Amino acid sequence: MAGNSPRVGVLALQGDVREHLAVLTALGADARPVRRPEELAAVEGLVLPGGESSVIDKLARAFGMFDPIRDAISAGMPMYGTCAGLILLADRIDGGIEGQQTFGGIDARVARNVFGSQTASFETDLAVPALGDPPVHAVFIRAPAVLEWGPDAEPLASLPDGRVVAIEQGALLGTAFHPESTGETRFHARFLDRVRDRRGADVVAS
Ligand code: GLN
Numbered sequence: 023m024a025g026n027s028p029r030v031g032v033l034a035l036q037g038d039v040r041e042h043l044a045v046l047t048a049l050g051a052d053a054r055p056v057r058r059p060e061e062l063a064a065v066e067g068l069v070l071p072g073g074e075s076s077v078i079d080k081l082a083r084a085f086g087m088f089d090p091i092r093d094a095i096s097a098g099m100p101m102y103g104t105c106a107g108l109i110l111l112a113d114r115i116d117g118g119i120e121g122q123q124t125f126g127g128i129d130a131r132v133a134r135n136v137f138g139s140q141t142a143s144f145e146t147d148l149a150v151p152a153l154g155d156p157p158v159h160a161v162f163i164r165a166p167a168v169l170e171w172g173p174d175a176e177p178l179a180s181l182p183d184g185r186v187v188a189i190e191q192g193a194l195l196g197t198a199f200h201p202e203s204t205g206e207t208r209f210h211a212r213f214l215d216r217v218r219d220r221r222g223a224d225v226v227a228s
Pocket of ligand 1: 072073107
């Protein structure tokens, strides 16, 4: 372990893994790809990248990662999901393929591809009060949105029509957009803060 750097992983089964590793490394984390249960066991937090949530779900099961990730969530490991990663952290999804599962953890219903066809993408500036100024320049790519959430989940940002596109519950954070591709680092920094908080709360660090 490199000094006190948070040791974090990016789930590297499919999706935009490299971009997340670059942001986390630039923020001073010891960041590495995670594909196997033993690699998950060696990190203090996990990013679930954008990509295709149904594919990541299938690969997670094929690689024996599904239950370990669920167990890590139950144990309180901080995680940050972008886009497909947000879908994977939601307890309920709309528009999943047959048999599609999520790791869950955020008490929310997330709808896949809610902004239109496979190619639908757009950019907008979003106020995110929890992050302060300036607003977040958000890039949405075949993005999901949160349609309903429970009392323990806290929306962090919404579109003018009220659909929630950033949400947090305990140590879990999800955004429907891709900060990793625009130089926006505040969500990753927030995730790393959660990792440090949890470390501070643990009596024994491994
Ligand atoms: N549409 C994808 C899904 O449902 C998410 C797109 C993305 O991660 N950019 O998984």
